[in-house]
Amino acid sequence: MAPRVGVVVFPGTNCEHDVASALALVGAEPTLLWHRDRSVGDADAVVVPGGFAHGDYLRAGALARFSPIMEAVSTFAAAGGSVVGICNGFQVLTEAGLLPGALQKNSTLRFMCAPVVVTVASDRSALTGGIPVGTELTLPVNNFDGSYVCDATVLDALRAEDRIVLRYADNPNGSIDDIAGICNEGRNVVGLMPHPERASSELIGSADGLVLLRSLLSVAVA
Amino acid sequence: MAGAEGDVEPLHRALGLTDEEFEEVNRVLGRQPNRLELALYSVMWSEHCSYKSSRVHLSRLPTEGDGVLVGPGENAGVIDAGDGIAVAIRIESHNHPSAIEPHQGAATGVGGILRDIFTMGARPLALMDPLFFGNLDEARQRWLFEGVVSGISSYGNAVGVPTVGGELTFDAAYEENPLVNVLCMGALPVERLVLGAATGPGNLAVLLGSATGRDGIGGVSILASAGFDGSQSSDTTDQSKRPSVQVGDPYEEKRLIEACLELLDAGLVVGIQDLGGAGLACATSETAARGRVGMDVDVSAVPRRESGMEPWEVMTSESQERMLAIVTPGDWPSVAEVCGRWEVRATVIGRVSEPDRENGQPVGRLRIRESEGGAILADVPAASLADDGPRYRRPLAPPADLESRRADAPERLAPPGDCGEDLLALLADPSWVYRQYDHQLFLNTVEGPGGDAALLRLAGPGLPPSRRGVALTTDGNPRWCAVDPRVGTAMLVAEATANLACVGATAVAIVNCCNFGNPEHPEVMWQLSEAIDGMSEACRAFDLPVIGGNVSLYNESGGADIPPTPVIGGLGLVELLACRPPGVGWVDGATVVLLHPEGPPPPPVLGGSRWAAEVRGHRSGSLPSLDLVAHRVVVALVSDLVAEGVGGGSGLLSGVHDVSAGGLGVALAEMAVASGVGIRVEGVRDHAALFAEPPSRFVVATHRPDEVLDRARAAGVGATVLGIATGDELAIGALVDLPVARLRADWSAAIPDALGGRR
Numbered sequence: 001m002a003p004r005v006g007v008v009v010f011p012g013t014n015c016e017h018d019v020a021s022a023l024a025l026v027g028a029e030p031t032l033l034w035h036r037d038r039s040v041g042d043a044d045a046v047v048v049p050g051g052f053a054h055g056d057y058l059r060a061g062a063l064a065r066f067s068p069i070m071e072a073v074s075t076f077a078a079a080g081g082s083v084v085g086i087c088n089g090f091q092v093l094t095e096a097g098l099l100p101g102a103l104q105k106n107s108t109l110r111f112m113c114a115p116v117v118v119t120v121a122s123d124r125s126a127l128t129g130g131i132p133v134g135t136e137l138t139l140p141v142n143n144f145d146g147s148y149v150c151d152a153t154v155l156d157a158l159r160a161e162d163r164i165v166l167r168y169a170d171n172p173n174g175s176i177d178d179i180a181g182i183c184n185e186g187r188n189v190v191g192l193m194p195h196p197e198r199a200s201s202e203l204i205g206s207a208d209g210l211v212l213l214r215s216l217l218s219v220a221v222a
Numbered sequence: 223m224a225g226a227e228g229d230v231e232p233l234h235r236a237l238g239l240t241d242e243e244f245e246e247v248n249r250v251l252g253r254q255p256n257r258l259e260l261a262l263y264s265v266m267w268s269e270h271c272s273y274k275s276s277r278v279h280l281s282r283l284p285t286e287g288d289g290v291l292v293g294p295g296e297n298a299g300v301i302d303a304g305d306g307i308a309v310a311i312r313i314e315s316h317n318h319p320s321a322i323e324p325h326q327g328a329a330t331g332v333g334g335i336l337r338d339i340f341t342m343g344a345r346p347l348a349l350m351d352p353l354f355f356g357n358l359d360e361a362r363q364r365w366l367f368e369g370v371v372s373g374i375s376s377y378g379n380a381v382g383v384p385t386v387g388g389e390l391t392f393d394a395a396y397e398e399n400p401l402v403n404v405l406c407m408g409a410l411p412v413e414r415l416v417l418g419a420a421t422g423p424g425n426l427a428v429l430l431g432s433a434t435g436r437d438g439i440g441g442v443s444i445l446a447s448a449g450f451d452g453s454q455s456s457d458t459t460d461q462s463k464r465p466s467v468q469v470g471d472p473y474e475e476k477r478l479i480e481a482c483l484e485l486l487d488a489g490l491v492v493g494i495q496d497l498g499g500a501g502l503a504c505a506t507s508e509t510a511a512r513g514r515v516g517m518d519v520d521v522s523a524v525p526r527r528e529s530g531m532e533p534w535e536v537m538t539s540e541s542q543e544r545m546l547a548i549v550t551p552g553d554w555p556s557v558a559e560v561c562g563r564w565e566v567r568a569t570v571i572g573r574v575s576e577p578d579r580e581n582g583q584p585v586g587r588l589r590i591r592e593s594e595g596g597a598i599l600a601d602v603p604a605a606s607l608a609d610d611g612p613r614y615r616r617p618l619a620p621p622a623d624l625e626s627r628r629a630d631a632p633e634r635l636a637p638p639g640d641c642g643e644d645l646l647a648l649l650a651d652p653s654w655v656y657r658q659y660d661h662q663l664f665l666n667t668v669e670g671p672g673g674d675a676a677l678l679r680l681a682g683p684g685l686p687p688s689r690r691g692v693a694l695t696t697d698g699n700p701r702w703c704a705v706d707p708r709v710g711t712a713m714l715v716a717e718a719t720a721n722l723a724c725v726g727a728t729a730v731a732i733v734n735c736c737n738f739g740n741p742e743h744p745e746v747m748w749q750l751s752e753a754i755d756g757m758s759e760a761c762r763a764f765d766l767p768v769i770g771g772n773v774s775l776y777n778e779s780g781g782a783d784i785p786p787t788p789v790i791g792g793l794g795l796v797e798l799l800a801c802r803p804p805g806v807g808w809v810d811g812a813t814v815v816l817l818h819p820e821g822p823p824p825p826p827v828l829g830g831s832r833w834a835a836e837v838r839g840h841r842s843g844s845l846p847s848l849d850l851v852a853h854r855v856v857v858a859l860v861s862d863l864v865a866e867g868v869g870g871g872s873g874l875l876s877g878v879h880d881v882s883a884g885g886l887g888v889a890l891a892e893m894a895v896a897s898g899v900g901i902r903v904e905g906v907r908d909h910a911a912l913f914a915e916p917p918s919r920f921v922v923a924t925h926r927p928d929e930v931l932d933r934a935r936a937a938g939v940g941a942t943v944l945g946i947a948t949g950d951e952l953a954i955g956a957l958v959d960l961p962v963a964r965l966r967a968d969w970s971a972a973i974p975d976a977l978g979g980r981r
Contacts, residue, residue, distance in 0.1 A: 011565055012473050014382030017683040018665050034563075052380040055473025111375050111658045142379075142660050198662050203679070203802060 002029040003217045006043035008073065008089070010035040010053035010064050015086065015197065019049040022197035026213045035067035045082040045126070045220035046073055048089030050142065050195060060103065060145045061091035070096050082126035082220040083189045087143055090181075090191030099184055099191045100158075101150030103143075107174030111144040115205060117169040118180045118194055125165045125183040127190040127212050129219040137208040139194035141172065146193045148175040148182070158182055166192055233257070237264035237440075238448065243612055250606045258590065258600045261534035262607055265440070265500035266507060269775050272611030275741035276773040279754045287767035289730065297338040297418055297496065298408075299769025301731050303795055305688035307680055308412045310344040313405040313696070313735040313791040315774035319467045320402040321450065324369025328402050329377035329470040330438075333542050335406040336383060337496030340479050341545070343416045343486045344408030347664055347682050349378055351388035351404050352696040352735075352789050353655075356397030358976035363392075366400050368977070373470075374404075375658040380472035381479070385659035386667055386676040389696050389789075390652050393835075395704075398450055398779030403735045405696055405791040409682055414486055418495035419512035420548045420574045425492055427506065427517060427572035428554070430561060431478045431544040435527030438468035438501070438540025449740055449778035474543040474566075481564035482545055487684065490553045490560065497544040503537045503607065505546040506572065507588050510604035513548075516575035516586035517604065520594040523571045533590060533599050548574060618747035627705075631843035632834035633827065637909045641887070641957040644837050644913070648884045649891055649965060650972035668802055669693075674724035674880055675792070677868075679799055691799030691868070693727035698737075698789035699883060702845055702915075705830040707749045707786045709845045711756035716853050716917045718792030719764055720880040723857045724920070725803045726864035727794030732761065733770040734790055739783020741775045749786035757788065763850035800870035807897030808877035808923030808947040814893075814901055815930055816886070817860060817920045819852035820940045826914035832884045833913035846916035853918040859937040860920050863930070874930050877923030877947075887912040889921050890944075891952060895966045900949040905942070912957055923947060 005028045009016045020030035033040060035053075040046050053064035064070065070092070077083045077098055085093035093099045106112055120128050120135040150158070155176060158164050166181035173193075181192030196209030234244040237260060247255050247263045255263065269275060285293040291308055292300035298312035316331025332349060339346045351374055356363040378385045383406070420427070485491050493513065495505045502524070510517040521533045527541065547568075549557050554570070561568035577584035588607065590600040603610075621627070638644045656671035668691065669677035675695040680688045697717045702710030719729040734757060739746040750773075761768055777784040808814060828834045829843030860878065867873015877897065881889040886906065894900055906912055924930045927943065934941035953959045 011477050012380070014476070014663060018663065021665065051382060052473065052476070055380065055471075055476075057473065111379060111660075113379075113660050113662065114657050140662055142662065195662075198665065200665060203668055203799070204662070204665055205802075 002027055003044045003221045004042055005030050006033045006040045006046045007031065008033045008035065008046065008048045008069055010067055012052040012055050013049055014051035015049040015195065018197045019047050019086065022200040022209065022213060025200055026210055026217060028217055033069055035069045038068050038072055040072050040076050045216055046076055048085040048092050050087030050089060053088055053092060060088060061095035064092045065096040074098060077189050080186065080188055082216060084127050084216060085191040086195055087193055090193055091145060093189065093191045098189050099182060100154045101148055103145045104147045104149050106144060106146050112146065112172060113140065113142045115140045116172050116194060118166045119169055121167045122162045122165045124162060124187055125190050126188045126219050127216050128165045129215050131211060131215055136169065137211060138199060138206045139196060139209055140198040141194050143193055147173040148179040150176060161185065165190060234260055234264065237261060238268060239264050243267055246612065251602065256600065258534045258537065259602055261538050262503045262600060262602065265503055265538050266607040267611040271500050271504060273773055274612045275614050275616050275775060276736065276750060277613050278615050279751050280771065282754055283758050283768040284761050285767055285769065287765060290767050290769055291415060294768065294770050297341045299731065299733055300342060300415060301769065302412060303680060303692065304690060306412050306686040307688055308410050308415055309692060309793065310339050310342045310408045310410065311405065311733055311791065311793050312338045312770050313403060313733045313789065314772045315735050315737055316402045316404065317399065317737065317774050317777055320370050321400055323467040324366045325373040326467055326469050328370040328373030330468045330542055331402055331404045332374055332377045333470045333472065333475050334498045335404050336381065336475060336479065337498065337545065339406045339408035340482055341418055341494055341496045342410065343414040344410040345483055345682050345684060346383045346406050346408040346479065347666065348407045348676065348678060348694060349383055349385040349404060350676065350694055350696045351385060352698050353388060354391045354393065354396045354401035354787060356394050357392050363397065364977055370402055371655050371658055377470050377472045379660040381476045382663060384661045384663040384667060386661050386678065387671045387694060389698060390655060391698065391700065393700055395700065395785050399777045399784050401737050401777065401787060403789050407692065407694055409680065409685055411686060416486060416494060417512065418509055419493045420509035420515055420517060421492055421513040422550065423515060423574050423576040424551065425574040426549045426551060426554055426570045427519065427574065428547045428549050428557060429524060429544060429569050429571045430481065430547055430566055432471065432474050432541055433525040433527040433567065434536055434539050434541045436531065436535055436539060439535055439538055449776045451780060468540050468542050470542050477564045477566050478543055478545060481561050481566040484560050485547065485557060490557050491547045491549055493548040495546045497546060499540060501537065501539045507604045507607035509546060509548060510586045510588055511608035514577060514584060514586055516577055517572055517588050518575050519572035519590045521590050521599065522593045523569060525567060525569055537590065616741055616747045617744045618751050619744035620748050621745050627842040628844050632829060632838065632840045633910055635838055635840060641909050641912055642960050644833060645887045645891060645958055646968045647837060648832055648888050649969040651969045654973040668799065669725050673806055675721040675727065677725040677727065677796065677803060689798055689800065691727065691796030693722045693725050693794035693796060695721040695792040696789055697721065697792065698787055700785040700787045701832065701835045701841065702830040703753065703788060704785040704841055705843060706845045708752040708756035709848060710830065711753040711788050712760040713845065713848050713917050714788060714790045715757055715760035715764065716848060717882055718790045719857050720920065722792050722794030723861035724864065724878050724880055726861060726868035727796045728861055729764065729766055729792055729794045731767050731769045731793045732790050734768060734788055736771065736773045737777055737784065737787040737789065738775055739778045743783060746783050753786055753788045760850060764854055796865060796868055798869040801868055803864050803868050804873065804875045804877050805896065806877065806879045806893055808893050808899060809897060810899050810948055812876050812923035812925055812947045813927035814921060814923050814944045814947055815927060816942045816944050817856055817922060817934060818940045819849055819856055819918050820938050824916065826910035827916065828910055828914055831913050831915045846914065848917050855937060856918045856920065856939050859934065859939045863933065874924050874926050875922050876925060879921050881919040881921060883915060885913040885915050887954065887958065890954065891965050893921060894952045894962045895969050898962060899947050900951040900962045901945045901947045902953040903945045904955055906955045906957060909957065912954060
């Protein structure tokens, strides 16, 4: 049976259809979850996609954490379910306290839409399980607030516990320790700024993102 | 003047109506208009809404063709793209708002054109932004440029529509009056096509989206239909127009798009119309006029952002992110529910009414009431606002010095001391701009910004499956059009078809945005008339219908008009999109061939070239000749060669670029930069051959040159082998010898350096 993936939609989310179609390409059965829903249903995994949830007003992700669906996502994560936040979804997960640290303005102080090369830094997470460390992937970033920041204690823990899952080969935005993606202590919640779904076909420039999405599915139903 | 009372006369002039137009309002109504009615006529009869100066000329354009579902006059043009999918396209200007407040001016330009597209039932899928500024060595130009780009970026990205291309022109002629044009393409299942008509007396007029405030009052009349005086101090009339600029909210627009598309999908609306220029006055009168009915509007029901607004302010406000839907009473609860889920405000503000009978004819009247069924505040024939605006055949005359300007040819200028230095000065990488735009959303972008044309998969949420592609380009060139508006505009249409061919597409339709100066200047009207004729000639020769357009006049400051700047938006289709097109770069070892019209090349002409204008400041002479028939033959060959590879076959080409602004020199430099591989080219005799911009030429790269030459011969296309791509230097005859790394460095640094070194 195809793995079921819930894709969370807040008003202002805009990558939900892209994520759903890329997931379908690797054999998942995606379902859109509306932000007022109070359950993730029978999902095997949950993706919080990119966009501008609630307009990113106040601060990216700051309002989205109060949407009813986020309580259900937290419960799902606490039970060990795979949860991946992409771009704005990563920002939402940090605001919701499911991941440590925060995303601040890019060091260029401009929005940046460009392909970047990232390196898999840990093969132990819901998104990178089974992908050899050091694997290089070309994925697009598309954000204004993409620079990961955290305090020294958190950074030490991330490093010591092998929780930095993706690093930029050539840091485009000033992220601390070149961090492009991290996971939580349970390794089942992952946030990343690059968009795997935007690298889902050679026709649009790269199919490297499918490597991550396949890993998500295999870990989620393992 | 007759018929005007003492205190009314200054009011109509203050609102932008001439004395003659005021007389005409009196005649239409058979009485004097009251203040509210006068406000309605002033916005609807503005140049921006009524096209009163340009209509007589626009009617000469060809608008019909195979596959045209909707032509000019609706919110957007629509063509049948095959596979049950229709493509909607429109282009607009937001020039004056952007000159006053660049961030919001550009942002609301994006918001406005998106509504024009989803009004047709189409999901907006791509934006393009042709931009024209003064030179960046001036602080104010940098402020305008950065503000406009940030406005497009912040609105377009957040609303969730990718910006896949555009154009960038810097020319001192735009210092006081920059041009900000925006094109939007959307797609829909053919059967969902809706038109902005109100029908069915008794049906409800429902206002969707934002509350109405005092922002943008008089935008179309005060701001868009008058020139600037040119002074920049904070207390001048130019700066006092700032409140006429609207403020955008992309989050509201995003929810409005989703709610409207869901309403259309569910068949819950009879007709729908966006609120843009002239606000409710325009939306209510246009929908009623199209449906040949009347409309009763309860002005008190309109949700407001602030208290104390007068009815005329409510009716003419250009507050953004609003739509007017016509809904049957039975469907209203379902409409309210859909809107509630998307957190979009929906309010019944009126009803469609039976047309009155006047002299035996049905006349739909727009009646604005104080409250539902209450006192009538305004009572006018809806069509008199929407369709019966004044039309002028304004005097036109070529500039007095036309002959002497044409005789002053730049071919006689002294040759450059160093062609390489001049070439470097013409290189600029636009990525500083487009990296700030999300150009990938919807996973359709096969060729994004920076190439000759954007190429997208014809796909999107809710569309039937298709393996076709859709290509977009925007083309403007004030240097060509200043030298010769007629030939220059024809060359723009030709360039649009050439750009589309570079990604394997065949042009199927164009839209145009006519940016010109003050129509009360006979020389400007001559430019507009010539440009329309040139566009018309090229479109007829290429069998291309014009399916929409926008006219922006009064682009002037301190009495100086901008150069004539028609912008062509080209739409092309690809039958089968399976592989990426070869792109601008070539590959090491490829044979590089120039494809051009058959026969010996005419002597190079530098009139209208970037080299003459930008390097030498020379803007006279004549344009190179354009052979429309030969152009079509060359373009068809290139389009075929690229399409064969794009369709999944073994394409002959590994690189393709059309030769355009900057001439052969810039085309070769851009290809070398894109690939990091050099070339040695012989046979380019002099700077004129290097920088001239004759149309209908392409540089292609191939590993099977014999086959390309055979194909060219068979098609009746000239082909000249330029050289083999290899090494790390660009060497052109005895004129240019530069490392590719140097070209790349200057190309990359041009815009960031002009902005103060911020990469």
